[in-house]
Every structure is written in C-alpha cells, then in structure tokens.
Amino acid sequence: MIGLEYQFMQNAFIAAILVSIACGVVGTYIVIKRIVSLSGGISHAAFGGIGLGYFLGINPVITAIPFSIISAFLMGVITRNVKISEDTAIGILWSVGMSLGVIFISLTPGYASDLFSYLFGNILTVTRTDLWMMLVLDLIIISSVLLFNREFTAISFDEEFSQVIGVPVNLFYLLLLTLVALSVVILIKVVGIILVIALLTIPAVTARQFTFKIPRMMILSSMIGIIFTLTGLWVSYILDVSSGATIVMILAIFFIATYIVKRT
Amino acid sequence: MDKAVEIKKLYYKIDNKTILEDINFEIYKNEFLAIIGPNGGGKTTLLKMIVGLLKPTSGKIQVFGLKPEEAREKIGYLPQRRHFDADFPINVFETVLMGCYHAPLQGYTQEDKEKVEKWLERLEISNLKDERLDNLSGGQLQRVFLARALVREGELLLLDEPTSSVDPLFQEKFYEILDELKREMAIVMVSHDIGMVATHVDRIACLNQRLFTHGPPGEALESIEDVYKCPVELIAHGIPHRVLRKH
Ligand SMILES: Nc1ncnc2c1ncn2[C@@H]1O[C@H](COP(=O)(O)OP(=O)(O)OP(=O)(O)O)[C@@H](O)[C@H]1O
Numbered sequence: 001m002i003g004l005e006y007q008f009m010q011n012a013f014i015a016a017i018l019v020s021i022a023c024g025v026v027g028t029y030i031v032i033k034r035i036v037s038l039s040g041g042i043s044h045a046a047f048g049g050i051g052l053g054y055f056l057g058i059n060p061v062i063t064a065i066p067f068s069i070i071s072a073f074l075m076g077v078i079t080r081n082v083k084i085s086e087d088t089a090i091g092i093l094w095s096v097g098m099s100l101g102v103i104f105i106s107l108t109p110g111y112a113s114d115l116f117s118y119l120f121g122n123i124l125t126v127t128r129t130d131l132w133m134m135l136v137l138d139l140i141i142i143s144s145v146l147l148f149n150r151e152f153t154a155i156s157f158d159e160e161f162s163q164v165i166g167v168p169v170n171l172f173y174l175l176l177l178t179l180v181a182l183s184v185v186i187l188i189k190v191v192g193i194i195l196v197i198a199l200l201t202i203p204a205v206t207a208r209q210f211t212f213k214i215p216r217m218m219i220l221s222s223m224i225g226i227i228f229t230l231t232g233l234w235v236s237y238i239l240d241v242s243s244g245a246t247i248v249m250i251l252a253i254f255f256i257a258t259y260i261v262k263r264t
Numbered sequence: 265m266d267k268a269v270e271i272k273k274l275y276y277k278i279d280n281k282t283i284l285e286d287i288n289f290e291i292y293k294n295e296f297l298a299i300i301g302p303n304g305g306g307k308t309t310l311l312k313m314i315v316g317l318l319k320p321t322s323g324k325i326q327v328f329g330l331k332p333e334e335a336r337e338k339i340g341y342l343p344q345r346r347h348f349d350a351d352f353p354i355n356v357f358e359t360v361l362m363g364c365y366h367a368p369l370q371g372y373t374q375e376d377k378e379k380v381e382k383w384l385e386r387l388e389i390s391n392l393k394d395e396r397l398d399n400l401s402g403g404q405l406q407r408v409f410l411a412r413a414l415v416r417e418g419e420l421l422l423l424d425e426p427t428s429s430v431d432p433l434f435q436e437k438f439y440e441i442l443d444e445l446k447r448e449m450a451i452v453m454v455s456h457d458i459g460m461v462a463t464h465v466d467r468i469a470c471l472n473q474r475l476f477t478h479g480p481p482g483e484a485l486e487s488i489e490d491v492y493k494c495p496v497e498l499i500a501h502g503i504p505h506r507v508l509r510k511h
C-alpha cells in the first residue's frame with residue numbers, strides 16, 4: 001500500500017532505520033554536551049566534500065567522509081585553541097566549507113545533477129551501496145559508544161573534572177566530533193546537508209523529556225527517529241513532497257506536541 | 265616523612281600579569297594545610313596547578329615525586345567553581361561514581377560502587393542518591409561534589425572552599441571526617457572560614473601572589489587571632505607588602 005514492493009521504497013525503509021540509530025546515539029551527546037551549533041557547522045562544511053566528489057567524478061558521499069572528519073577536527077582544534085569565540089569560529093568554518101563546495105562544483109563541467117538532493121535530501125535515491133555504507137558507519141558509532149560511553153559522558157558533563165580524574169579529554173572530544181561527522185555523512189542522502197542538524201537534535205531532545213538516563217535516551221530517540229522518519233516518508237510519498245523536509249516537519253510537530261503535553 | 269607536594273620557585277603569569285610569585289612549599293603525608301588569603305590572591309590558581317589543570321610559567325611542582333598529571337590517581341579534588349549543566353541527565357550516584365574513574369576500557373567495579381554508597385552515607389546524602397542534580401539545594405550539591413572528591417580515596421586531597429554553602433552542623437561533621445582522613449593522606453584546603461581553620465589544621469599558609477606559611481598550631485592560632493581583629497587585607501602578602509608582625 002505504501003509502495004514497499006518497489007526496491008527504492010525498501011531501500012528507503014532500511015535507510016530510515018539506519019539513520020535513526022545514528023541520530024539517536026550521537027544526537028544524545030550533541031544535545032547534552034550542547035554542541036548543536038558546532039555540529040551544524042560540521043554538517044554544512046561537509047558540502048565542500050560533496051563538491052569535491054562532483055569535481056573528481058566519484059560518489060560525493062564518499063568524499064564527504066574525509067572532508068567532514070577534517071572539518072570536525074578543525075572545528076574542535078580551532079574552537080579550543082584560537083582566541084576567537086567559538087560561535088565565530090563555527091561561522092567561519094561553516095561558510096568556508098560551503099564555499100569550497102560551490103567552487104568545486106563550478107569547476108566541474110556540465111550540469112550538477114542531484115545537487116538538490118544533497119542539500120535537502122531524498123530518501124528515495126538511497127542505493128544498496130549507500131545502505132552498506134550507512135550500516136558500516138552505524139556499527140562504528142555503536143561500537144565506539146559501547147566502548148567509551150563513560151568517557152563521552154564524563155567530558156559532556158564536566159570537562160575540567162574529567163581532566164583531573166585522568167580522562168584524555170581532548171582525544172575523546174575529537175573522537176566525539178568524528179562520530180558527529182560520520183552521522184552527518186549517514187544523514188546526507190536522507191535529509192540533506194541543510195536539514196541534518198534537525199535529525200541530530202529533535203529526536204534526542206524529545207526523548208530527553210521522558211528519561212533521565214543516557215542509554216535510555218539513546219534508545220528512545222532512535223525509536224522516535226525510526227517511527228517519524230517512516231511516517232514522514234509515507235506522508236511525503238502520498239503528498240508527493242520532499243521527504244527530508246516532511247520528516248523534519250513531522251519530528252518538529254511531535255516535539256512541540258510532547259513539550260506542551262509535558263508542561264501542562 | 266612522605267612528601268606529598270613539593271613546589272619550588274613557582275611563578276605564574278597571564279599576559280604579563282603576575283598571579284603567583286616565587287612560591288616555595290612542601291606538604292607531607294598526614295598533614296592538613298589550610299590556605300587563606302584575599303579574593304583574587306591566587307589560591308584557586310595554585311590548587312589547579314597542583315592537579316595539573318594549569319602549567320606554571322616557571323618553577324617546579326611535584327606530587328609524590330611525579331608530574332601532577334602523572335599523579336592523578338592519587339589526587340581527590342573539589343573545585344571551587346563547577347562547570348556543569350544542572351539539567352544534565354545524571355543522578356547523584358552516577359556523579360559521585362565518576363570520581364572513581366580508572367582508565368579507558370576499564371569499567372567501574374563493584375568495589376567502586378560500594379565506595380560511593382559509603383561516602384554518600386558518610387556525607388549524609390544517601391537519601392538523595394537517585395535525585396537529579398537540578399533538584400538539589402546549593403549545600404546538597406556541595407556535598408555531592410565533596411563525595412566525588414572523597415570517593416577517590418587518594419593520598420592527597422585538595423579542597424577549594426569545601427564548606428561554603430553547607431550548614432554549621434554539617435561543617436562540624438565534615439571537619440571530623442577530615443581529621444580522620446588526615447591519618448591516611450595529605451589535605452590542602454582553601455577556606456575563608458578562619459575560625460574553623462584555626463582549630464583543625466596543622467599549618468596555615470597565607471597566599472596573596474606570594475605565599476607565607478605559619479608554623480606549628482600554637483603560633484598559627486596566635487596570628488589568626490591577629491587576623492580576626494583586622495580586615496582581610498591585612499593578611500595580604502602582595503606587593504606592597506602589608507603584613508602581620510608575625511612575618
Ligand atoms: N583566565 C584568567 N585570565 C586572567 N586572569 C586570571 C584568570 N584566572 C584567574 N585570573 C586572575 O588570577 C588571580 C587569582 O585568581 P584565583 O581564582 O586563583 O584567586 P583566589 O585566591 O582563588 O580568589 P577567591 O578567594 O575569590 O576564590 C585573580 O587576580 C584573577 O583575576
């Protein structure tokens with residue numbers, strides 16, 4: 001009834017699940033460590049990687065991986081060590097990354113097909129190869145968190161004290177930003193660079209209203225993500241509108257509704 | 265005797281402004297040292313150097329013969345200002361358990377959890393162990409962070425204004441705990457509570473850019489009595505040097 005007999009709908013269905021896991025897990029840290037705008041910066045800077053892919057004639061999502069990891073590291077190092085405020089540094093890196101993307105694309109001969117779907121996402125264009133890549137990145141994220149949740153939690157809570165008790169703070173901060181970069185890559189095809197930050201924050205902040213335990217927050221926000229990306233997918237299919245934007249709108253409406261219900 | 269901390273010719277400057285100047289002192293195991301001094305005198309800065317959060321501009325700091333950052337297992341630390349989000353999803357028990365941290369890939373043990381229970385009990389906050397931090401009062405929160413420092417059961421305890429915001433009844437209890445802990449470790453405490461300090465500690469140091477220590481308890485008490493009669497600035501040792509006769 002919702003077109004599951006088509007290969008692209010099956011792919012979209014699996015993609016919705018895979019992205020929601022990344023969002024639930026990494027989004028939880030993004031929200032509790034308050035690195036939302038930094039993560040937004042990383043995702044926009046990743047557009048440079050997309051442009052590079054067009055320029056080199058290879059899958060832009062592949063070039064986005066090293067590019068977003070490098071921009072995550074730059075964000076991490078510059079916001080810590082350079083004497084300008086964090087939000088200024090984020091603003092600069094964000095726009096430099098996007099400009100690089102635009103330059104690469106304008107240097108590429110011919111029409112940049114699918115560009116719109118990298119910016120705003122199109123879950124229906126997800127291929128089998130994309131799914132495998134998402135799966136691998138999800139596994140990297142999940143295993144990092146299983147191994148290092150203690151450290152990620154400690155540095156999110158209190159960096160100074162973490163340093164005193166011997167947590168390698170800078171190392172784990174950069175590792176956390178790397179996980180953010182990987183989640184951005186997973187999400188690009190589904191919601192696009194511009195809307196990535198919505199999926200990395202809305203499910204987590206919604207889940208936070210219902211639980212005060214980090215692991216539960218991760219699981220709950222993954223579930224919220226799965227339910228509402230699938231709902232969004234279905235609604236967008238019926239109404240024939242952009243899937244990425246529909247998913248974001250539905251998540252936002254659900255968040256607002258739960259917020260109001262919780263406060264009254 | 266075991267030397268817990270050794271500081272020699274320590275200087276600390278930020279942008280050419282001297283914060284600490286020619287600091288020299290030693291702390292031994294089983295010793296309880298109090299650091300007093302005016303606001304901005306550099307007390308917090310000095311403690312941060314002993315835990316390795318700040319690096320001296322010049323001079324030497326050793327903790328149990330090691331660099332501060334190599335001695336972290338042995339140090340319990342209560343910061344004066346705490347950088348955290350009260351809304352963070354963590355409860356009292358988990359906060360204190362963090363104080364037991366070992367190393368990456370090494371989880372908390374059953375023993376760690378028992379130590380947390382023990383310290384919550386001793387600081388009389390067992391009933392709060394499942395509470396969220398944003399539901400606590402200022403004094404309750406202070407006790408939680410004290411527990412986080414004490415649970416480490418290290419050999420050196422650094423406390424930056426531990427009794428600010430806790431009630432007098434608990435303060436008395438807390439000093440009893442410190443008297444007991446002193447048998448196994450060295451304690452350095454920054455405090456403005458000069459009355460309490462005088463009756464419980466072995467040695468008092470006044471810090472205002474430069475550091476002066478006051479000898480055995482009798483003598484210290486005397487100078488503290490002097491201090492009591494005078495405004496705080498009289499215990500200042502900065503430049504210009506306005507000090508007590510004792511120096
Ligand atoms: N990051 C910084 N940049 C510039 N100056 C600083 C910085 N941190 C501290 N200072 C200065 O160092 C001096 C010592 O500060 P410190 O916090 O160590 O004082 P304190 O003795 O702990 O005071 P209080 O009793 O108020 O806690 C102050 O004059 C302060 O202005």
Ligand SMILES: [Mg+2]
Nearest residue numbers: 307308309344
């Ligand atoms: Mg201070």
